[in-house]
Amino acid sequence: MSLDAVVSQIEVLAKEEINSILEEAKAKAAEIIGEARRKAEEIRKRKLEEARARIRREEAVKLAEARMEGRRKLMEAKFSLLKACTEEAERKLRRLAEAKEADYREALFRLTLEAVSNMSSSDLKVYCNRRDRQLLSEIVRKVEGEASRLKKTRVKVKLEEEPLDCMGGVVVQSADGREVYNNSFEARLKRFEEELRAELLEIMLGGE
Amino acid sequence: MSVEAVRRLVAVEKEWRGRIEEARRKAERIVEDAKAEAQRILEEAENPESVERFIEEERVRVDSRIGEVRRKFEEEAERIRKIGLARIELAVDFLVKRVLGVEV
Numbered sequence A: 001m002s003l004d005a006v007v008s009q010i011e012v013l014a015k016e017e018i019n020s021i022l023e024e025a026k027a028k029a030a031e032i033i034g035e036a037r038r039k040a041e042e043i044r045k046r047k048l049e050e051a052r053a054r055i056r057r058e059e060a061v062k063l064a065e066a067r068m069e070g071r072r073k074l075m076e077a078k079f080s081l082l083k084a085c086t087e088e089a090e091r092k093l094r095r096l097a098e099a100k101e102a103d104y105r106e107a108l109f110r111l112t113l114e115a116v117s118n119m120s121s122s123d124l125k126v127y128c129n130r131r132d133r134q135l136l137s138e139i140v141r142k143v144e145g146e147a148s149r150l151k152k153t154r155v156k157v158k159l160e161e162e163p164l165d166c167m168g169g170v171v172v173q174s175a176d177g178r179e180v181y182n183n184s185f186e187a188r189l190k191r192f193e194e195e196l197r198a199e200l201l202e203i204m205l206g207g208e
Numbered sequence B: 001m002s003v004e005a006v007r008r009l010v011a012v013e014k015e016w017r018g019r020i021e022e023a024r025r026k027a028e029r030i031v032e033d034a035k036a037e038a039q040r041i042l043e044e045a046e047n048p049e050s051v052e053r054f055i056e057e058e059r060v061r062v063d064s065r066i067g068e069v070r071r072k073f074e075e076e077a078e079r080i081r082k083i084g085l086a087r088i089e090l091a092v093d094f095l096v097k098r099v100l101g102v103e104v
Helices: A003-099 A102-117 A133-151 A185-195 A197-205 B003-046 B049-086 B088-099
Strands: A123-127 A156-159 A169-174 A180-184
Touching (some): A003 A102, A003 A197, A003 B049, A102 A133, A102 A180, A185 A197, B049 B088
Parallel strands (some): A123 A156
Antiparallel strands (some): A123 A169
16 A cells, blocks of 8 residues: 555544544534423423413402402492482382371371281380371271270270371380380381392392 | 655644544534533523513403403493382382382
8 A cells, every 4th residue: 555545544534533523522412402402491381381370370369359349349239229229218208208198197007006916015105206196196096996906905005295206107115115116117118128128129120 | 664654654643633632622612512502591491581471471361351350240230220220119119118018
């Protein structure tokens, strides 16, 4: 083999080795970066999942708060209707009582009879406002008669002088003062406004 | 083989050994650079800013959804008020009759 051929052979072998060294390094570098990218993707995915879970939790809390507040607003809307209804009913009752029409006379009789009938005592005092005194004096005997018939015992009802501060209706008290039945408009309005809430809303909202 | 030839061979071999050494150093640099790049990639992934945009977008979506829920309740409350006020007279009459002791 000639010298040139040997030199050429050395060059070829050396170049091959250099190529091999560099290719191996490039392959290792690509593997390192590839592995880093894969891990980075995993990290990003994990972080996104964590963020997503945190956002979901926050969303659930905020949604629950918004729904609670919303339900409170619906309740407020219904209560404002009930309040408006009660206020209007009070105005109407006042007008009706002040007008002293036949309807009111009948109502006063019914309310007095109901109060008297619900007392266990048979010796009773009845109170009303100054305006209704004349009207009540005209019906108190009829109440006595009707109550005696219903209770099958002699019922005595005395109309008291002391005026009651109320829109209308009566307050009945036993003569010994131990028993009281408040059948004034105010008491009845308060009682029925509470008792009839569901029905009043049903009328106004029609099952909404 | 002449002395001259041997010298030439030694020189050539030395030259290529040098080149191979240089290639080895270059290879080491390539690997070191790759490790540094890998480190940068991992640090970038660990950086909280990488998910901040997603979180921001999600928050906007959540706020929009909450706003929609609130708006629906507001509308429902307003609808209840309107329906109720339109029929309040019926309820007033019912309540007044009960207060007056009229059987309804």
